[in-house]
Amino acid sequence: MSELPEKDEGIYVHRSGIKVPYQWHAGEYATRFYTELKDKRIWGTKCPDCGKLFIPPKKSCPECFKQCYEWVELGDTGTLLTYTIVRYSEPLIQPREPPYAYGIIKLDGADTGVVHLLGEIDFDKIKVGMRVKAVFNENPEGNFLDIKYFKPVR
Numbered sequence: 365m366s367e368l369p370e371k372d373e374g375i376y377v378h379r380s381g382i383k384v385p386y387q388w389h390a391g392e393y394a395t396r397f398y399t400e401l402k403d404k405r406i407w408g409t410k411c412p413d414c415g416k417l418f419i420p421p422k423k424s425c426p427e428c429f430k431q432c433y434e435w436v437e438l439g440d441t442g443t444l445l446t447y448t449i450v451r452y453s454e455p456l457i458q459p460r461e462p463p464y465a466y467g468i469i470k471l472d473g474a475d476t477g478v479v480h481l482l483g484e485i486d487f488d489k490i491k492v493g494m495r496v497k498a499v500f501n502e503n504p505e506g507n508f509l510d511i512k513y514f515k516p517v518r
Contacts, residue, residue, distance in 0.1 A: 440498035442471035483513030
């Protein structure tokens with residue numbers, strides 16, 4: 365439950381916490397995607413009409429509305445399209461202790477990007493357009509965090 369904002373020297377401070385446990389049925393496409401990630405493979409789906417390759421996979425193309433039946437295996441490298449560095453702490457909702465970075469990565473061959481953590485990275489050298497490679501967890505569980513993070517290709 366959120367508290368009322370406090371006023372301290374003319375600055376309002378809002379203290380809150382969010383904890384919303386939930387579960388949902390992943391569906392046929394996400395189930396296959398997560399199963400493949402558990403085996404350290406990244407797959408997307410391709411639209412039969414416009415040819416766009418979606419990662420994460422989509423059951424239907426958001427532009428053509430055609431069903432995407434074709435599955436395509438992608439590599440583990442891509443290009444950083446944009447990023448942000450998190451320097452503040454929100455322990456109840458953050459995936460790790462700050463500072464850390466995450467970005468949108470367009471895997472080679474894909475037409476869409478995925479949002480994911482960046483690791484093994486010097487914040488002073490991070491830049492749009494840099495090449496990155498997926499680092500998989502040693503003990504995958506069948507979820508999106510089986511990719512631990514993306515690191516710069518050296």
